[in-house]
Amino acid sequence: MQNTVNIPPRRAFTQPLAGETWDSLAKRLFPEEPVEQAIQKLQSWNLFLAFRPGGGGMTPSDIVFVEAPRAA
Secondary structure: OOOOOOOOOOOOEEOOOOOOOHHHHHHHHOOOOOHHHHHHHHHHHOHHHHOOOOOOOOOOOOOEEOOOOOOO
16 A cells, blocks of 8 residues: 655745834845835735734744745
């Protein structure tokens, strides 16, 4: 009997630096893009952080996706 395991590709992610904001994260990850556009992309890929109670702050233990979900 042979077992086959298919592991789907994972999304690229990073973790915020201590005290990092959406603005500073966007500038660090997408320096070539306008900041507001980069923030919108990041927040749309990380709704669980964008809508976090208390204003959507991030901690260094958070996972922040840096690309859109991949198609199935």
